[in-house]
Amino acid sequence: ATAAAQQSAVLARTCEGARTPLLAAANTPAQLTARQRDIAHLAAKGTTSKQIAESLHLSTRTVDNHLQTIYTKLGVSTRRELAALLQEQGGE
Structure with missing residues (x-):
């Protein structure tokens, strides 16, 4: 959808x-949760899942799960598409 x-x-x-x-x-x-927005912005900047996990005190698996949820909600499938969409939306 x-x-x-x-x-x-x-x-x-x-x-x-x-x-x-x-x-x-x-x-x-x-609508993304606050945590999803944090992860989405970091991922869009090119930060790896491992780096995101370390900075937010999460497991890499949790970051990857959040990213999959973010991709589904926003209708994208890559970090590059995510970055383009966030830029288009003015940073959401």
């Missing part, structure tokens, strides 16, 4: 001025 929402946002941008209730609802960003 998140990937479909991402695709619809891309398509909606090509339709200048398109406004419908469904498009407005689709513009509501997925």
Whole structure:
């Protein structure tokens, strides 16, 4: 569903001025927890999972699990896509 929402946002941008209730609802960003935001920002900066784990006093496995949840919520599958999306959203 998140990937479909991402695709619809891309398509909606090509339709200048398109406004419908469904498009407005689709513009509501997925909400990340504070911890997920911290991890997402660190990962987007190129910090490794191990480095993130050490700085936040977590296990590497926990960081990787958080990243998978973040990817699912935001409809991305790589750190590069995550970084681009966060930059596009102005840092969320």
